[in-house]
Amino acid sequence: MNNDRVSIIIPAYNEAEAIEMVLKELLLETAKWEEEMVEIVVVNDGSSDETAKIVDNIEGVRLINHRRNKGYGAALKTGIKEAHGDIIAWYDADGQHRPEDLRKVISKMKAENLDYCIGIRDKDSYEEKSRRLGKKILKCILNLIIREELKDFNSGMRGFRKEVILPYLPLLPNTFGASTVTTLLMLEQEYNGGEVSITALKRKGKSSVKQIRDGFRTIVLILQVILLFQPMRILGKAGIIMCVAGGIYGIFRALQWSNGIPILASILVIFGFQLICFGVLSDQISKICKQVYEQRYIYPK
Missing domain, CATH: 1.10.287 (Helix Hairpins)
Known part of the structure; x- marks a missing residue:
């Protein structure tokens, strides 16, 4: 179990402002890990800035390019398919995540032989004020539908056994919402999961999330998953x-x-x-x- 290989998937779209710092911090942290193999895979999702060029110049990072922008979920799916690891970890390219928190997610998975683990953002985490209402509405809808209290349904930091997440890739959306859908899938299929507390930082650069559009899409996705399984x-x-x-x-x-x-x-x-x-x-x-x-x-x- 301690020799599980780890693949860190980082979807990136126009993240030139933060990606170099994110990767260098991650490389420093993973150099301390005892895993037999750790790979960092950046999926450049058709960025129009210098994201791909910056990543390509950093040694120890694997770059996969989309010719056009397909979406956050599509980038994750490409990374998962191309990953060599037994454990697949999701990590954001915008500077919100801390490498030490990712280590906590992976360590818990290995120590407890979990199928998945989600990083739950703590009270000290940065949160955009304009998104609070939308997140509360989505959380209420989810809790009402699945009849279970969810602490953080759409945290972007999470880990999965590759054999667990791979079969469900066709069900994941190409756009935003992949985090929410995987949370529902893991709960509905009753996989053995866990949680760890993490601290999210303020992102660098401009977010590509459109609150009303992506919020509506997420609600539709939630209903689709529930209708599919229950x-x-x-x-x-x-x-x-x-x-x-x-x-x-x-x-x-x-x-x-x-x-x-x-x-x-x-x-x-x-x-x-x-x-x-x-x-x-x-x-x-x-x-x-x-x-x-x-x-x-x-x-x-």
Whole structure:
């Protein structure tokens, strides 16, 4: 277990301001590690600045170039596919992460034989004030859907066993949201995971995240993942709510008007019942697809 190889994947898009400092700090830290092999892989995601040139001039770093900008998630997926390590670690190129925190993530994975480990940003971490409301909304939606308290669902520092994360690459988005989706996937599939406390610093340079656009995309991704693995959790609840609402409204109006059940109440009940039936059917299809997926990619003969 102590000889596990480690691949550090760093997606980079127009990070010329910070990337040299980030890589030099990381190289100094990893030189102290006892792993048999540690590789640093930078995936330049079609940067228009000097990012690729700077990385190419740093010895001990492997550079992979995208011809065009494909997105944060796409860069991560390329890095994971090309990685040689047994443990895959995600690390940001903007100066937010500390190398010593990454060491904590990897050490915990190895010490406890974990499938994954997430770096949870502590109270001393820097946070953009303009993003606080959006993150709180997303966190509330996630906690409501998965019925589990999440401390930090989209932290960019995390580690995975390669054999654990590799089969799920087709489910990861090419844009922002890969962190959130992998959190959900690990929880839904009940992998053995852990957490460590980390401190995030203020990023260097300008962020490419568009809050409203990427926030909306993340919500859609959350719903897609839940519908893929637990469709009854959403469709069933929505169907029950509609049936109850339609029933209460219908009874109330029938007693008030003494003229039978109104059409709107009937529509709500019928549509709610259809949602429940669709949820049951989707749940069965989901279980069959999961079995086929596991047989083909996770437990191949």
